[in-house]
Amino acid sequence: MALVPDQHGSGGRLQPLAEDGTPLGPPRPEPRLAQAVARVEAEQAPRWVWATAESAYQPLMPLRLARCHDLRLTETLLLGHEDHWGAPRSLGAAWARLRGLPVPADLPEAAAAEAQDSLFAPDRLQLPPGTDALAAVVAVHAEQQRRLAAVTDQAARARLRLLVAAESAGGLLATEIADDGLPWRADVHDRLLTELLGPRPRTPGAQPKLLAELSAELQHSLGARFNPDSHTQVLRAFGDRGIHLSSTRSWELAQVDHPAARLLVRYKELSRIHAAHGWAWQDAWVHGGRFRPEYVVGGVVSGRWASRGGGALQIPRILRGAVVADPGWALVVADAAQLEPRVLAALSEDAGLARSAAEGDLYAALAAQAFQGDREKAKLGLLGAMYGQTSGDIGPLLATLRRRYPAAMGYVEAAARTGEEGGVVRSRLGRACPPPSADWFDLTETQEAEAGARSARARGRFTRNFVIQASGADWALALLAGLRRRLAALSSGADRPHLVFFQHDEVMVHTPLDLADAVTTAVTEAAEEARTLVFGPTPVRFPLSTAVVETYADAK
DNA sequence: CGGGTTCGCGCC
DNA sequence: AAAGGGCGCGAACCCG
Numbered sequence: 001m002a003l004v005p006d007q008h009g010s011g012g013r014l015q016p017l018a019e020d021g022t023p024l025g026p027p028r029p030e031p032r033l034a035q036a037v038a039r040v041e042a043e044q045a046p047r048w049v050w051a052t053a054e055s056a057y058q059p060l061m062p063l064r065l066a067r068c069h070d071l072r073l074t075e076t077l078l079l080g081h082e083d084h085w086g087a088p089r090s091l092g093a094a095w096a097r098l099r100g101l102p103v104p105a106d107l108p109e110a111a112a113a114e115a116q117d118s119l120f121a122p123d124r125l126q127l128p129p130g131t132d133a134l135a136a137v138v139a140v141h142a143e144q145q146r147r148l149a150a151v152t153d154q155a156a157r158a159r160l161r162l163l164v165a166a167e168s169a170g171g172l173l174a175t176e177i178a179d180d181g182l183p184w185r186a187d188v189h190d191r192l193l194t195e196l197l198g199p200r201p202r203t204p205g206a207q208p209k210l211l212a213e214l215s216a217e218l219q220h221s222l223g224a225r226f227n228p229d230s231h232t233q234v235l236r237a238f239g240d241r242g243i244h245l246s247s248t249r250s251w252e253l254a255q256v257d258h259p260a261a262r263l264l265v266r267y268k269e270l271s272r273i274h275a276a277h278g279w280a281w282q283d284a285w286v287h288g289g290r291f292r293p294e295y296v297v298g299g300v301v302s303g304r305w306a307s308r309g310g311g312a313l314q315i316p317r318i319l320r321g322a323v324v325a326d327p328g329w330a331l332v333v334a335d336a337a338q339l340e341p342r343v344l345a346a347l348s349e350d351a352g353l354a355r356s357a358a359e360g361d362l363y364a365a366l367a368a369q370a371f372q373g374d375r376e377k378a379k380l381g382l383l384g385a386m387y388g389q390t391s392g393d394i395g396p397l398l399a400t401l402r403r404r405y406p407a408a409m410g411y412v413e414a415a416a417r418t419g420e421e422g423g424v425v426r427s428r429l430g431r432a433c434p435p436p437s438a439d440w441f442d443l444t445e446t447q448e449a450e451a452g453a454r455s456a457r458a459r460g461r462f463t464r465n466f467v468i469q470a471s472g473a474d475w476a477l478a479l480l481a482g483l484r485r486r487l488a489a490l491s492s493g494a495d496r497p498h499l500v501f502f503q504h505d506e507v508m509v510h511t512p513l514d515l516a517d518a519v520t521t522a523v524t525e526a527a528e529e530a531r532t533l534v535f536g537p538t539p540v541r542f543p544l545s546t547a548v549v550e551t552y553a554d555a556k
Numbered sequence: 557c558g559g560g561t562t563c564g565c566g567c568c
Numbered sequence: 569a570a571a572g573g574g575c576g577c578g579a580a581c582c583c584g
Contacts (some may be wrong), residue, residue, distance in 0.1 A: 229579055231563060249564065272565060275578055300574060304568080311576060314567040339568095340573095384572065391571030454570090465573035469568095504574090505568045 001046040002141065003056050004134040006034060009061075012409040013134050017049065020149075021142025025133055034060050041065055042161065049141045051133070053171040053297075061179040064496075068316055070168040071137065073298055074144050077164060082147070083424065092126030095136040098143050101128065133474070141174035146340055149332060156430060162533060163429035163474065167298060169481035174305070181290025181325060182312075182500045183331075185511060189282055189322035196270055200279050211270055218263040228267050255453040276311060277319055285310040287324075291513065295502070302466055303431050303473035313503050315552075323501075323508075323552035330516045332497075333555035334523045334546040335506035336476070338362045341382050343472045346531075346540040347428060348411035352404055356538040369371050370404040371397075385412055386468055388461035412464045417465025420456040427470030428534055433463055471534070475542065476505055478530035479523075482509065486522035508552070516548045 012033035030036035037060060040046065048068040050056035057065070062150075075089045087093070088106040096103045115358075123396070127133055145384040148164065151157035190200065192496040198209030207215070215228050222241055226233035234248050245252055250268060253261045285291055291310065299306025307313050315323070319392060325331045336342075344350075345357040355363035367378040383389070383398030385408075402409045415425050422436050422444070436459055443455040450521040480502060487497050487509065497511030497519050511519045531542050547555045 106576070158573065227580085231580075233580095247563080268565080272578090276566070276576095302574065306575060308576085311566075314565090314576065317567060387572035389572040394572095469574065472568095508566080 001040060001044075002049045002134060002137045003037065003107040004050070004137055005056055005059055010034065015138060016046075016135060017138065017141065019145075021138065021145045022284050023138060024047050026480075034063055037065070038063055049137060051137055053175045055125060056173045057172060062176070064176065064488065065172065065486070066170055067165075068168050069144075069164070070171040070511070071140050071144065071382065072166045073171055074164050076298060077138075077160070077167060077431060078144060078147050080434075081160060081430055083432070083435075085432070087433050088126070090124065090126035091136055091140060092131070093127060094140045094143070095131065098139060102129070107389070109405075111113060111471060138355060146383045159428065160430040162478070163427075163431060165475040166429075166474070166481045167253075167303075169484060170297040170305070170477055173480055173484055173502070174297050177499055177502070178292055178294055180498050180500060180510070181288075181292040182508075183289060183326060184286045184291040184326045184328075185289065185322050186286050187284055189286070189319060190279070192319055193273070193278060193418060197274055197278070204280070208274060211274060213265070214263060214267045214270065218260055218267055221258075221260040221263060228264060229270060229271065231392075234264065273316060273318065276314075277316055281310070300473075301434055302470040303427065304469070305478065305502065320555075321551050321553035325510060325539070325550050328513055329550050330511055330550065331552060331555070332509040332511055332516055332519045332523065332529075332546065332548050333499075333506070333552065334508075334520075334544045336527070337543050337545050339472050339475070339542065340386055340468050341526075342540050342542055343428075343468050344382075344408055344411065344477065344540045346535040347467065347471055348408040349538070350405050350407035350411070353408045354539050359541055370400055386463045386465060388412075388416060388457075415467045416460035416464035419466075420460035422459075423463075425463045425467050427467065427474050429471075431470050431474065433466045433470070458490050472505065475530050475534045476502075478533050479526050480507065482526035482529045482533075483509075486526060487519065490518055490522065508555075520548060 002015040002017055008035055011029070011031040011372050013027045013029050013536065015027045016025055045066050048065055050068065050071065051074045053070055054066070057068070068247070069090055072089055075094050079085065079087050079089065087097075088103055090104065090106055092108065093103050095101075107124055107126065119131070125133065127136060148157065148161055151160055153453065173401045178447070194200070197211055201208055218228055219225055222237045224237045224240060226237045228234060231248050235245055238245050240389065241258070243256060243258060248264070250265050253265050291312075293310040293312030294308045295312065296306040296308055302477070305313070323331070341353075342364050347351040352369065353366070356362050356369060363375050363379040363382070366382065367373050367375040371378045371381070377397055383395065384394045384528050385398060385401055418425050424432050424435055426432050440455060440459065444452040448451050480499070484499065487499070490497055495512050497515050499507060500510045501508035507523065507524070509519050523546060527542055527544050531540075549555050
């Protein structure tokens with residue numbers, strides 16, 4: 001069912017479609033769009049087709065719909081798959097390509113965010129003036145179905161269709177999470193901040209008491225006046241005492257045997273909390289007991305979500321006590337244990353690594369197999385292999401891994417080689433990595449062989465990691481889509497369990513207490529379903545650690 | 557004064 | 569000699 005809201009007001013138009021996108025009837029004007037959509041959802045539960053969730057789904061909040069086909073997200077996936085990276089992805093751009101018209105550039109993200117709030121800002125859909133938006137939605141959708149059907153390899157086609165469905169479900173979910181919000185207790189947050197920093201300063205922008213004291217103590221211990229927030233001044237203050245630092249990074253300070261180093265590390269920890277998640281952050285982002293961040297589905301090229309404003313994906317551990325379930329409710333927190341090495345085991349079909357990943361603690365099993373039981377070595381070696389690390393004492397570890405797990409190591413090394421040579425790699429479900437940038441070619445073809453080689457190696461590390469990170473994102477998206485479907489089946493109305501947080505390999509559901517066990521079962525089943533959907537028959541397991549808690553702080 | 561860059565750190 | 573992937577954000581700093 002194609003859906004296009006009116007430019008202003010609460011109406012819109014619907015048009016029923018066949019699976020391949022052919023219209024099954026004329027457009028239906030609906031002056032009361034939300035009611036009409038709710039009725040159609042109850043009667044037919046169609047797959048809704050729209051330009052973007054933000055243009056079509058957000059205005060329908062708090063309505064919940066089961067399935068959609070998001071044209072913008074799908075266009076991005078298809079363009080990547082067709083190696084047309086960088087082409088504009090808006091509905092208007094896709095329509096223009098279809099009709100042989102000049103293709104409008106995408107709005108920059110910042111402008112797009114503003115376009116949301118202003119009646120006069122340019123329309124993010126980028127349709128040429130006078131274009132019928134519903135006709136464009138119908139035509140672009142039919143074209144996307146045609147392009148999906150044109151993928152020749154049957155298994156690859158099925159996986160790409162799965163990716164389109166999962167990505168679109170992600171679009172639904174991001175809108176719903178923003179609508180529901182993450183439960184956030186401002187009073188608990190304030191208490192935590194007061195313990196760490198001292199009471200909230202009366203004048204906005206003033207430094208909290210404990211932070212100011214720490215700053216004074218730090219300056220006293222170096223016998224100089226300086227701003228601890230200024231790298232230049234800090235380096236000079238230490239240098240004047242004969243301590244020569246190459247940076248002010250905390251790991252470097254940790255090696256310095258001077259009281260000022262410890263004070264500075266502590267100062268940096270606290271000032272960061274104050275600046276990034278302090279009272280100003282609370283004023284800006286927490287309202288009515290909810291933190292409402294804006295998630296950007298597919299905001300990372302690997303398919304991970306990004307966020308805009310509020311640092312939704314960087315909630316510091318020390319403040320997680322402020323995430324508290326409502327009275328009579330609970331939080332179900334689930335995260336995938338050791339997701340990325342398991343993804344590598346499944347992708348590469350390495351028999352030895354798969355055996356380690358068949359259950360329990362992967363690193364411990366690896367250590368028992370190949371590292372004389374030294375779990376730390378096993379973990380460092382495998383992480384280094386997935387990131388392309390070459391420094392430190394990792395050489396012998398990589399050599400062991402190469403000897404014992406040749407298929408797994410061969411897999412990441414092949415991905416790295418492809419990247420170094422300027423090629424493109426894909427996730428398990430078919431998300432493509434970006435091609436090298438234009439200046440990459442300048443560098444690799446430069447006279448200065450060293451700069452070119454360095455740049456090629458950097459791209460090799462990127463593609464090496466991409467196949468794993470992006471396939472992990474495939475799995476997580478499939479889990480989300482399956483979990484969302486299961487939660488909707490558990491109950492409806494105001495007391496429905498709902499997803500409130502998603503961070504790469506971790507999900508959180510806010511649920512009435514009596515449904516907490518059912519939610520735990522649902523998330524476990526969704527993870528198992530995702531494993532089969534994404535990786536097919538594999539011995540590799542993707543265990544979740546799940547917890548039913550009152551506060552996020554108790555989840556780990 | 558505003559915009560862009562660098563540094564460094566929060567998260568995975 | 570160089571030396572691990574992906575992000576968002578804020579403060580300092582630099583420049584026109």
